[in-house]
Amino acid sequence: MSLLNSQYPVQLAHNAQVIKGRAIGDRQLAVLNAEGFEVAKGEISRWPGYAVTPLCELDRAADQLALGGIWYKDEAGRFGLGSFKALGGAYAVARLLKRELVARGVCAAVPSTEELLSGQYAEALKAIVVTCATDGNHGRSVAWGCQLFGCGCVIYIHATVSEGRRAAIAAYGAEVVRVPGNYDDAVRQAAADAAELGRFVVSDTSYPGYMEVPRDVMQGYTLMAQEAFEQLPEGVKPTHIFLQGGVGGLAAAVVAQAWLHYGAERPHCVVVEPDLAACLYESAKQGAPTVVEGDLDTLMAGLACGEVSLLAWEVLSEGASDFMTVTDQAAVDCMRLMANGALCSERPVVAGESAVAGLAGVILAAQQPSLREALGLDENSQVLLIGSEGATDPELYTELVGRSAEAVERGE
Numbered sequence: 465m466s467l468l469n470s471q472y473p474v475q476l477a478h479n480a481q482v483i484k485g486r487a488i489g490d491r492q493l494a495v496l497n498a499e500g501f502e503v504a505k506g507e508i509s510r511w512p513g514y515a516v517t518p519l520c521e522l523d524r525a526a527d528q529l530a531l532g533g534i535w536y537k538d539e540a541g542r543f544g545l546g547s548f549k550a551l552g553g554a555y556a557v558a559r560l561l562k563r564e565l566v567a568r569g570v571c572a573a574v575p576s577t578e579e580l581l582s583g584q585y586a587e588a589l590k591a592i593v594v595t596c597a598t599d600g601n602h603g604r605s606v607a608w609g610c611q612l613f614g615c616g617c618v619i620y621i622h623a624t625v626s627e628g629r630r631a632a633i634a635a636y637g638a639e640v641v642r643v644p645g646n647y648d649d650a651v652r653q654a655a656a657d658a659a660e661l662g663r664f665v666v667s668d669t670s671y672p673g674y675m676e677v678p679r680d681v682m683q684g685y686t687l688m689a690q691e692a693f694e695q696l697p698e699g700v701k702p703t704h705i706f707l708q709g710g711v712g713g714l715a716a717a718v719v720a721q722a723w724l725h726y727g728a729e730r731p732h733c734v735v736v737e738p739d740l741a742a743c744l745y746e747s748a749k750q751g752a753p754t755v756v757e758g759d760l761d762t763l764m765a766g767l768a769c770g771e772v773s774l775l776a777w778e779v780l781s782e783g784a785s786d787f788m789t790v791t792d793q794a795a796v797d798c799m800r801l802m803a804n805g806a807l808c809s810e811r812p813v814v815a816g817e818s819a820v821a822g823l824a825g826v827i828l829a830a831q832q833p834s835l836r837e838a839l840g841l842d843e844n845s846q847v848l849l850i851g852s853e854g855a856t857d858p859e860l861y862t863e864l865v866g867r868s869a870e871a872v873e874r875g876e
């Protein structure tokens with residue numbers, strides 16, 4: 465029996481521009497590089513609560529799909545925030561505050577992490593207001609970072625962001641503003657208000673004239689990728705990485721870090737998106753960043769993006785081999801399979817809606833002979849996945865899986 469219904473629609477586009485068999489190039493290094501990684505690691509690993517997240521072996525899934533191994537980096541526990549995003553937004557906030565303290569003459573030299581956290585700059589930090597638009601997780605990370613470092617915070621959400629996600633952001637002391645329209649409308653509103661009110665935008669997506677902060681966000685994510693590479697058992701090198709895409713920042717960070725770490729013989733990287741919000745897939749087909757219109761109303765809220773991040777595209781346009789789309793139903797089935805212990809013999813895994821797009825992609829591809837062949841999947845393949853969130857919207861998780869995340873963790 466198949467793990468997922470083989471009738472579920474899948475689209476696959478090979479990226480004709482992908483570079484294989486060569487070390488990472490200047491175009492990618494201008495975005496993410498080894499020095500940036502070391503700085504990010506030095507900062508984030510000093511924050512209270514830093515811990516390497518688990519890498520789960522999805523042994524049952526690999527057996528069923530006749531693959532060599534499937535490895536799932538479970539980000540549900542990252543800094544108690546529920547998603548990998550804790551690494552990006554909060555890191556960019558820290559970098560921005562350090563720069564701003566120097567620019568305002570509060571510090572003569574860039575303060576250390578310990579100095580930033582010490583409370584000695586409390587007054588100056590309170591006067592700095594950070595803002596962003598979010599579908600939930602990024603805003604939560606930014607709000608958490610602002611609370612951790614003690615600056616002001618205003619977060620914008622769009623019409624369909626759930627009440628649970630709104631409350632999770634507000635819990636970190638941020639002012640939350642709901643605006644009509646989709647994610648991209650919220651991005652524009654946050655930017656316009658920031659320009660008027662002198663706030664600092666910490667966006668996870670880049671656009672012309674706005675590159676430095678989103679580059680920091682992506683550089684923060686690379687820590688997670690490096691952790692995963694180092695957690696794989698000795699002798700296991702990923703042949704494939706399936707990565708879910710929203711604006712592409714997560715995927716670009718993992719692709720770049722894999723390219724740096726494994727060099728010319730790097731894994732085959734596949735970007736997977738919801739069919740209802742497939743801006744990266746469309747961009748790959750067109751060979752250039754392409755906007756997807758509409759309400760982007762996918763259940764995979766973290767992936768509901770219609771415009772690619774230009775910086776992410778710098779990495780993905782030559783770094784990702786293939787782009788795929790999957791349906792919401794495939795993602796929901798994957799959440800249940802993970803919760804039921806059908807994929808991993810060690811424990812049930814709590815995986816949120818946006819965490820499983822990559823998993824859905826590899827299952828559907830491995831089940832279908834033509835896709836399996838197109839992607840070079842076989843019994844020797846070692847597949848790495850990023851489980852980018854746990855139950856970040858607990859009510860929705862319970863509704864979709866049929867029991868709460870706590871019950872799943874207890875093995876009920």
Ligand SMILES: Cc1ncc(COP(=O)(O)O)c(C=O)c1O
Binds near residue numbers: 709712714765
């Ligand atoms: C849980 C989760 N996974 C993946 C992504 C996609 O990341 P990106 O927008 O950088 O592609 C997001 C983005 O918000 C997310 O929240």
